[in-house]
Amino acid sequence: MDRRSFIKLTAITGTSATLASCGNPENALIRFVPDDEIVPGIAVWKPSVCPLCSAGCGLTVRVMDADAEVVRNGQAGVVRIAAAKKLEGGPLHPISQGGLCARGQAAIQVTYHPDRITQPLKRSGTRGDGQYEAITWDAAIAELLSRLDALAAAGNQKALAFATRAGSSHRHALVDQFLARFGAPGPVSFELFGDQVLRRANALSFGREQLPTFDLPNARMAISFGADFLGTWNSPVAQAAGYGQMRKGRPGIRGAFVQVEARMSQTGANADEWVPATPGTEGVLALGLAHAILAANLRPAAAAGRAGTQIDGWAAGLADYAPAAVEKVTGVAASRIERIARDLAERSPAVAMVGGAPLAHTNGLFTALAVNALNALLGSVEQPGGLFFTPRITLADGAAAPAAPSIEQLASGILGGSNAVQVLLVDGSNPVFTTPTAWKVSEALAKIPFIASFGSFLDETSGMADLILPDHSFLESWIEAVPESGSIAAVASVAPPVMRPLHQTRAMPDVLLDVSRRLATPVALPWETFDQMVGATFMKLAPAAAGGDAWGDAQAQGAWSGALPAGLASPPSVTEETPQPVPEPRFDGDAAQYPFHFLPYPSSAFLDGSLAHLPWLQEMPDPITSAMWSSWVEINNTTAERLGIAQGDIIEITSTQGTLRAPAYVSPGLAPDIVAMPVGQGHRMFTRYATGRGQNPVSLIAPLTEASTGAVAWAATRVKIARVGGPDGSLIMFAGGDREHPYEDLGRG
Amino acid sequence: MPHRWGMAADLDRCNGCGACVVACAAENNISTVGAEQAALGRAKHWIRVERYWEGEFPDVRLKFRPVMCQQCDNAPCEPVCPTYASHHTDDGLNAQVYNRCIGTRYCANACPYNVRFFDFFNPSWEKPLQLQLNPDVSLREVGVMEKCTFCVQRIKAVTVQVAAEDRELKDGEITPACVQSCAAKALVFGDLNDPESEVSRLSHSPRGSKLLEDLGTLPKVTYLPRDTEA
C-alpha cells in the first residue's frame, strides 16, 4: 500500500467514526436555531438554472433538511439547513424539458465541493503557488477599491481588464455596463471550444450572429458536420430531446441521421451513416452535396438566397465541386456523396449542422458558410424541421464598453509593453489552462501587478490572483441565463437562491454593484442589487397568462418563454461585408515530419476542463472509451498495429509546440492518420480531484487562427507519435473487456 | 393485483450520454471510489452504458446499451444467497437487503449481467459532500453487496402517497432517477401488470428483446434495438 492510500484509509475510518459518534452526547456540538422553516424528512422542489455551460438548462432542485457543521460568531456548531439534494431538469423548462445531462446532474458537487474557497483570501506566498491567508470581506473589498481608485485617480481606467466566460446573461451585461461606465474596455472572454466562427458565418449567411436552434422533432433527416450535438456542443439536452423525438417520436417516421467527422464522437456513434472525411475538407463535402442537389435539379440555386451568395460559384452550380473532384479532396466516395445528396433533398425537411472540429481549422469560416448555404438550399432556414434562431432579449440599456482585445492580443500587448494592464479581474474563466502555450498567457498574467478572482476554486488562473473574492454557488444566489439557442421561442431563465450560503461567500454581481457604489468616483449603475437588474428585464416581458406577471412566473418555474415585446428584441446583425474565405486549410507542422492530424476534443465529462474538479464526472465512464480519472490518446487500430502500440501503452505526442505522454486507447473509430485526445485533464492546480491528473492536450496546439474571427484553429495541428513504454496503469477503464485484453482479443459485438 | 415493475430501453433514442449514470449516483448515494480503486476495477455504477464496436474503419459502427439490474423474474442471484439478502418481492423486484447481507458475493457471481457491486471499503464523503446524500436511501457499508433497486425509495414514496390519496397509480408517475434524467426519453418505467402502461406496450413490442434471454432469467427490462435502416 502506498502512502496515499494509507492516508485515505485513515481518513475513511476517521469519517465513519465521526458519523457513528453523532449520537453520543459527549460529542454533541452546539446546535443553532435553524434559519429556514423546513419540515424534516419532506422534500420540496425549487427551480434553478444550470451554470456549467452556456446552454442555460432549467433545473428543479430537491431540497430537504440536513445537519450542516457551521461556524457562527466564532463558535462551531450544527444547524439544520435546507440543503439541495438532487438536481433534475426542470419539467416545464423550454430547454431542458425535464432532462439533464451528466454534467448538470453533477453540478450539485460545485456547491458541496470539499475544496471550495470558503472565504476571501489574500495571497501570502509567491504568485502561483496557491498559498493564501484568510481575510475579511471588508478588507478584501477595501483592497479591490483601493486598486480601482488608484486607476481612476491616475486617469488610467483603460488599464482595467476583466476576463469572463463567453456567453450572454445579465451577469455578462452587468460586467459590461460596469466596465463601460468605469471607462475600461469590455470583458475579455476566451473559450477554447467557442463558436465565434459559426456565429460570424450565421451573421453573414442569415443576418443572425448566434448559434442556431434545430427543430429536430420535425426533421426527417439530419446531417451533422462534426457537431457533437448530443454530447457537448451548443445545447445538448435540448438537442438530445429533439433527437429522441426525431428518431421515435412520430409513428411510422424515423428521421435519418448522417454524421461527418474523422473521429467517431458520442454523437457520431448514433448516426445511421458515419462519414469520415479528411479533416478540414468538410466544407468542400457540403458544397459537393449542394452540387449534386443542384446538378440533379432537385433544388434551384436561387433557393439558397443570401447564404448562397457567400459562396464562390454558387449561382453557376458550383462547377468546381463535382462529386469526383470532391472525392479526391475529402476521401468520400462520389457515389456516396450523390446518394446522401439525394436523400437530403428527398427527405424533406432535412437540416444540416456544423460545429466542433470542422470549424476549428484556418478555413473554418468557409466550412460554416458552405454548410449554411447547403441548409439554405435545403430550405431549412426558419422552417419546421430546420434551423431557427432564438429571439434575443436586450438585457441592459446603455452603451456597451468598447470591444476588448482578444486574450491573445492582450497577452502579447502586456508582454510587448504596448498594453499596461494594471488590474485584472477574473470571473469563471481559466485562460491559463485553455489557451495555446504559444500565446504565453501565463507569462503575461504574471506581469500584471494586481489580479483579483471571483472564483470558487483555485485553478491555474485564480491561483495567480492576489485577491480572491469567492462567489456564491449557483444554488446559493440568484441565477439566470438568457440562452442563445435551444428553443424556438425566446427564453430567459431565472431562479432565486435555493439554499442559504454554506460559506463566507458573496455573490459576484452584488460585490460588483457594491464596489461600483463605493468607488471614490462611484460608477452609476441603475440597480441596487443583481436581482433588481434581472427583475427589471422580466418586468418588461409579456406575462405567460392573463393576470400573471413574467417575473413571478419565471421565479416559480425557473424560466419565462414566449413572444418578445418589440422593444426588447435584439435587432438582427446585418453585415454587408463579404469576406472571401479560403477553402484550403492550413496546418501547423510539416506533413512529412508530423504525419498525424491532432484532434483535441471537449471531453464528455469536463468540456474544456472547467468541470474536472467534480468527482462524479471524474468517475463517469467516458461514452466511447469507458475511461475514468484518466487522459488518453485515441489511435486507429491498424495504425497502432503498424507502430506496435497496444492498449494502454504510453505514447509520446510531439507537435511544433511541445510534447506530452499519455496512454493509448486503440479504437476502430477514427481515421488512420488521426490521433485524438480529450481536453479536460492535466490540471496543474484544480482541487484534490483534478490536480496532477492526466495531460492537457492544449499544450500541443499551434497558435493558428481562423483569419476573420481570430478563433483558435485547434484542429489544425500536426503531430508525430512514438511508443515510449508499456502500460503504466494511468489508463483507468470501466469496461474490463478493454482494460484487460489487447485489441484483437476484445469481445466485439 | 400487485404491481410488477418493469423498464424498457429504446436504443434508438439512447445516445450514450451517461446522464443516467450520474443521476443514479446522485439519487442512490453511490460513493465514488477514487482513481486508485477505480483502476482496480471497483467503480460502482448501478447503471452503465455499455458500448460495443462493430466492423472496422471506415465501416465502423458503435452501439450503446444501458445496463442496470434486469430485475429478473427468475433471478439467478436469489436462490444462491444463503441469508435471503437477495430475494424476490411481491411486486417483482430483486430486492437487496443490505442489513441481511453477509458478503458472500455469490449473488454477484451468479448474476450473468454483472450488475452487482461490492463495497470494498466503508464509503467516505469528504465534507461537506455528505450534505448531498439522499436521506431516503441507505448508506451501504463495507462488505455489503449493492445494486440497482429501480429506485425503490421513489416507488415507495409514490405508492405510499397514492394509498394516502386513495386513488389509482397513474402511468409514468414513478420515475427512477435514470428514467427521469434521460433527455431523449430512451428509458420508460412502469407497471407491467397494467396493460395500458407505456412500458407494457413497449415490452410487448415485436422489436423488443431481453438481454441474455436464452439463460432463462426472465428479465423485466426490455430493449428495443436501434433501427438499422439508414
Added chain:
Amino acid sequence: MSTSSPALPASEQVRSDLLRPLLQTSWKFYVLVAFLGAIVVAALAAWVTQMTLGFGISGIRWPVYWGFYVTNFVFWIGISHAGTLISAILRLVNAGWRRPVTRCAEVITAFALIIGAMFPLIHLGRPWLAFWLFPYPSERMIWPNFRSPLVWDFFAINTYLTGSLLFLFLPMLPDFAIVRDRATGMRRRIYGVLALGWRGTPTQWHRLETAMQIMAVAIIPVAVSVHTIVSFDFSMAPVPMWQTTIFGPYFVAGAIFSGIAGLIIAMAILRRVLHLERYLHPVHFQNLGKLMLVMALLWGYFVFNERLVTYYGNGASEMQVFWRTQRLTFAPLYWTMVVCNFVLPLVIMGISRFRTITGCVIASIGVVIGMWLERFLIIVPSLGHKYLPYSFGTYSPQPVEIVITVGTFAAMTLLYVLFAKFVPIISIWELTAVQHPSPALIPPATAEHPLGETHA
C-alpha cells in the same frame, strides 16, 4: 533406542518407537513450531487487517468476486478427502497394508477440513455475521435460504467434520490408553481423560469394532457428498463453464486425487523426520502411487470430457473462457496444471522403476500444485468472462491473500506437527494386534505385507 532384551516382546519395540516423539522433545521441535506459528500469526494478523481496513485490501474486484480464498476453500476440502475416504475404503476391504497409513490420512482429513472450512469465513464481507448461516429460531423469523448451495455446504462440511473427527478419534482410544499407562503426572491425567476409560475389555473391543464398521460405511457417502456439494457452489450458477453436470464426480475425483498426493507427502515427511522407516515401507508409497495413477487417469478423463464438450458445443461465452485458459491469458497456468496433474503422475507412477518414495513425492507435489491451479482456473477465468464483454475483468491476488494462503499451509503443517507430537501418528494397537482379543479389526499379515510378522 529400543533394547533387544528378549524380555520385551516385539510389540514393546513398536510402542517405544512410536511413543518416542511423544515422550522426548528436541529443540528442533520448538524451532519448527515457533516458525510455523509465526506464519500462522501473520496470516491471522492479515485477516484482522482485512476486517479492519476493509475487504478492499484483497485483490477481489468487479466482476471476479471470488479469488484465492475460494480457491483455497475448495483445495483444502479436496485435500481432506485423503484421509477418511481412503482409510475407510481400505478398512472396509480389509487391505492389510493400510495399518500404518490410516491415522496419517485421517488426521489430514480433520485438519484440512478445519482449515478449509475457515475460508468461507475469511472470504465473507462481514464475517462477524456468519452465524446467520446457522438455522436458529429468532424473533425475526428468518431462516437461512435452504435453496442456497452455501447453506448445503454448511451442513455438508459440518457433518463431514463431525464424522471424520469421530472416525479419527475412535481408533485413537486404545492408543491414548497406552500413553496413559506409560505416562505420569499431568500427562497421565490428560491422556486418561482422552482415553475415555479404555481398559481393553472384550466388550470395549467389540464396541469399538462395531463403531468402526459403522463409521467406515457411513463416512464414504458423506465424503462423496461433501465435494459434490462444493461443486454445486459452482455448477448451480449460470456462469460459463460452471454449469455442467460433470462437476460432481469431477470434483470428487479431483479431491481424492489431491488427497492422496497430500497423504504421500505427509507420510514421506513423517517417515524421514520421525524415523519411521520400519513402519512406512516403500510398498505403502507404491500402493498409494498406483491409486494416484488411477485418479490421474480419471482426472484426465474428466478434463478431456469438460474441454471437448465445451469446444464441441461452441457456445460464445463458453468459448471466451475456453480460449482464455487454453491459449490466452491463463494458458501458462492451464498447461502447468495439465503437466502437473496428468503428465507427471502418468510418467512417474506409470513406470514402476520411478515409483519409488522420491518419485511418489515428486509426483505428489506436482499434483498438489496442479490441483490448486485447477481450482483457481475453474473460478477466475469464468467469473472474469461472463457473457457481456464490456464487463469482463480479471484478478490478481494482493499480499493479504498470499499471506493467508501461505499461512494455511503453515497452519496445516503446524497442526500436523503438534498432532504427531501428542498422539502416536501410527496406530500402535493396530500394529500390535496380537494383544487384543478381536483380531477381526486387524487384517492378517501376508507375505506381501510382512508387517504382520512384527506381532505374529
Added chain:
Amino acid sequence: MTAVLDDYLNRRPAAIQPLEFPHNTHLGKEISCDTCHEGVNTGPVAGLPSVKTCMICHESIATDRPRIQQITAMRDKGIDLAWQRVYGFSAQDHVRFDHAPHIRAKVDCANCHGNMAEQTVAEVKVDHSMGFCVNCHNEKKASVDCLTCHF
C-alpha cells in the same frame, strides 16, 4: 471495548437531553403529539422541535418560569436545543421508517413510544427490535417483505 460491543449489538447510548422536557405536563394541556413533532403526519420523520416551536406558545405562556426564560434567552442568542434522539435505528440496520403511513393506519403513538403522558423526558419504553415491528405487521396484515422497511 464497550463501545465496540454496543456497536455490534446496535445498542444506543442513553440519551442525555439538554433540558428536562416534561412531556406529561404538555400532554396534560391537551396538546397533541403532532403539534410539536410536526412532520409525523406528513412524512417519514416526526422531527425534534426547535426552540422556535417552543416559543410559539411560550412567548406568552408561563414566561415567569426560569426554564422558559432560559429557552427564551437561547432563542435570542440563536442557540437551539440539541435534543438527543431517543428512538432510532442504527445505520447498519438500513431501516427507512416512515411515520405517516403508520399514523394513517391509526397506529397509536403510544404503541411504539409508550404512554408519553406518564413520561417527562422521553425514555425508551418500547424495544424497537425487528421482532416488535414484524409482530405488529403480521397482526395488521401489513407487508412483511424485507423491502417494506429495508432499502
